[in-house]
Amino acid sequence: MPDPIPAAGLSRRRFLALTGAAAGSTLVRVAAAGGVAAAGVGLIAGRDAQGLPAFVQPLRPLEVLTDSDITLVAAQTHVQLLPGAPTRMWTFNGSFPGPLIRRPSGQSTRVTVLNRLPEDAGTLSIHHHGGHSRSSEDGLPGFDPIPVGAQRTYTYELVEDGAPERGALQWYHDHTHLRTSKNTWMGLAGLFLLEDGEDAALGLPTGERDIPLLLAERSFDAGNQLTEPYFLYDEHLAPGAGAGHAPDDDVIGNRVVVNGVLEPYLDVRPAVYRFRVLNASHFRPYELRLTTGQEMTLVGTESGLLPEPVMLDRVLVGPAERVELLVDLTGLAGQRLRLVSRNQGPGAGLLPATAAPNLDLLELRVAAAAPVVVAPTPAALRPLPTWAAEVSSTPDRMWVFGLGVDPQGRTAWTVNGRAFDHERVDARPELDAVETWAFVNASPGGKSHYVHIHDVDWLVVQRNGGSPEAVEGGLKETFRLDPGEVLLVASKFTDHLGPYMIHCHMMEHEDHGMMATWEVVPPGSGDALPPGASLLDVLVRDVPDARVRAQTLGVLAAAVGGRPAPRRLLEQLEFDVLGGAAAGGGAAAHIHQ
Numbered sequence: 001m002p003d004p005i006p007a008a009g010l011s012r013r014r015f016l017a018l019t020g021a022a023a024g025s026t027l028v029r030v031a032a033a034g035g036v037a038a039a040g041v042g043l044i045a046g047r048d049a050q051g052l053p054a055f056v057q058p059l060r061p062l063e064v065l066t067d068s069d070i071t072l073v074a075a076q077t078h079v080q081l082l083p084g085a086p087t088r089m090w091t092f093n094g095s096f097p098g099p100l101i102r103r104p105s106g107q108s109t110r111v112t113v114l115n116r117l118p119e120d121a122g123t124l125s126i127h128h129h130g131g132h133s134r135s136s137e138d139g140l141p142g143f144d145p146i147p148v149g150a151q152r153t154y155t156y157e158l159v160e161d162g163a164p165e166r167g168a169l170q171w172y173h174d175h176t177h178l179r180t181s182k183n184t185w186m187g188l189a190g191l192f193l194l195e196d197g198e199d200a201a202l203g204l205p206t207g208e209r210d211i212p213l214l215l216a217e218r219s220f221d222a223g224n225q226l227t228e229p230y231f232l233y234d235e236h237l238a239p240g241a242g243a244g245h246a247p248d249d250d251v252i253g254n255r256v257v258v259n260g261v262l263e264p265y266l267d268v269r270p271a272v273y274r275f276r277v278l279n280a281s282h283f284r285p286y287e288l289r290l291t292t293g294q295e296m297t298l299v300g301t302e303s304g305l306l307p308e309p310v311m312l313d314r315v316l317v318g319p320a321e322r323v324e325l326l327v328d329l330t331g332l333a334g335q336r337l338r339l340v341s342r343n344q345g346p347g348a349g350l351l352p353a354t355a356a357p358n359l360d361l362l363e364l365r366v367a368a369a370a371p372v373v374v375a376p377t378p379a380a381l382r383p384l385p386t387w388a389a390e391v392s393s394t395p396d397r398m399w400v401f402g403l404g405v406d407p408q409g410r411t412a413w414t415v416n417g418r419a420f421d422h423e424r425v426d427a428r429p430e431l432d433a434v435e436t437w438a439f440v441n442a443s444p445g446g447k448s449h450y451v452h453i454h455d456v457d458w459l460v461v462q463r464n465g466g467s468p469e470a471v472e473g474g475l476k477e478t479f480r481l482d483p484g485e486v487l488l489v490a491s492k493f494t495d496h497l498g499p500y501m502i503h504c505h506m507m508e509h510e511d512h513g514m515m516a517t518w519e520v521v522p523p524g525s526g527d528a529l530p531p532g533a534s535l536l537d538v539l540v541r542d543v544p545d546a547r548v549r550a551q552t553l554g555v556l557a558a559a560v561g562g563r564p565a566p567r568r569l570l571e572q573l574e575f576d577v578l579g580g581a582a583a584g585g586g587a588a589a590h591i592h593q
């Protein structure tokens with residue numbers, strides 16, 4: 001039943017990045033060191049490159065922590081990920097993923113993290129991804145890190161805008177400055193399930209039919225040990241050093257583990273199941289489908305339940321995104337099917353040609369038993385918050401994701417033309433304001449990014465001038481931004497003052513500059529432009545470099561211009577800039593002043 005998996009190889013450059021071999025090594029040497037056949041690197045398949053039979057290990061139940069006081073001990077341990085030798089990792093409480101934290105919304109929760117890692121691991125900073133945490137508790141890179149041998153307690157109120165925070169599948173992971181990718185690759189990540197009463201009230205599957213899945217891509221050597229793709233881009237790397245730097249810093253694994261198990265199987269009943277999937281991989285988006293080709297019902301994304309369910313037969317889930325899928329197995333008694341990723345539809349263009357497009361993730365073995373009859377999925381799930389009605393399609397801010405240079409002169413990923421600097425604050429929205437932010441992908445070379453915003457939940461307002469995609473109907477905090485795309489999202493900055501982050505969640509991009517700090521400030525002290533300010537004013541305030549501004553205008557013009565009427569995106573831009581440009585380049589000249 002599963003699709004045949006074509007063999008594929010990796011380019012030499014990718015090979016080097018995956019195995020951590022220094023630039024200049026020969027392919028032969030790398031292959032020998034990695035113990036991987038040169039003919040085709042470790043593809044996920046019925047039987048993989050190391051000859052491991054697939055789907056022989058059960059999906060492992062995660063350790064679940066439910067107390068208001070939780071302790072996470074970060075230490076070096078060995079974890080059984082693959083059949084055979086265990087893998088040395090940096091874990092929370094000895095497992096990968098770390099324990100599943102399950103907490104009722106609205107109830108204060110304290111998570112104490114002890115850093116018991118080896119001395120050379122350095123400090124930690126733990127971020128509750130998706131949580132509406134106070135800035136001091138947000139695990140920001142460079143703020144109050146936890147040295148080896150020390151500990152700190154993070155307090156999460158789990159309250160938003162005066163009410164319990166919306167229930168959602170969230171997660172936690174290390175967010176150390178310049179070390180987020182390495183520390184997470186080594187294993188410092190886990191799920192955080194925030195529960196409110198909504199799900200039960202709607203009759204969605206619960207208990208053993210509610211399955212959280214953390215997908216994590218890693219590369220392993222012949223001894224089942226993680227490869228070390230990170231030494232190549234140490235922070236002390238000389239300017240201009242080659243492999244591993246932006247824009248050639250994508251880390252794609254040769255295996256995907258699901259809740260820490262390679263190619264697991266799960267015994268299920270002929271019933272409706274809810275799979276809550278987090279893509280915790282560094283770079284690859286998964287285009288999830290079932291080998292039966294049947295439709296699934298999308299009921300939730302990053303910030304919880306959608307207003308209405310969406311039927312689909314495949315769904316793209318990028319790094320840090322979540323999807324909650326109802327899968328109807330009632331007609332499949334006695335059968336086996338798989339949850340797979342095919343990267344052939346909308347996701348196809350996002351992967352380097354050298355990455356294996358076909359991955360089999362999880363086998364479902366349906367018992368030969370009488371079907372469990374359940375109520376149909378309700379047509380309405382969770383309404384949007386009231387601020388969603390106040391949202392404007394005129395951007396208050398611009399965030400341009402591109403490529404540039406850092407202050408040391410190295411090629412770096414940039415936001416608004418600048419690489420990350422934790423001393424700099426790029427935007428100051430006011431507490432309780434509702435703002436619309438525009439993301440623009442101006443990266444050369446056809447690179448997609450996945451933009452993540454801390455602190456609050458966001459509504460997608462427009463994608464390239466048109467309506468958001470059906471899967472973007474709920475609140476989110478991580479967004480696909482394909483090459484040349486322009487996305488408008490809106491939110492309300494409730495409860496907390498202080499600095500937060502916006503960054504690409506392709507973790508290498510984040511570590512290599514594609515991150516910025518914004519700060520919620522008291523009403524009256526922000527940097528909002530006066531009413532009636534033009535989009536050009538916004539661009540001039542947010543993007544200091546005239547060359548990057550010009551580049552941005554080019555992307556905006558193409559994103560708007562290629563669409564049929566009505567052109568809802570940035571009507572103001574057409575008026576202010578495109579009109580001017582068409583009439584003789586006046587506006588473009590203006591921004592060059």
Ligand code: C2O
Nearest residue numbers: 127129320452501
């Ligand atoms: Cu999961 Cu700032 O990130």
Ligand code: CU
Nearest residue numbers: 449504506509
């Ligand atoms: Cu990116």
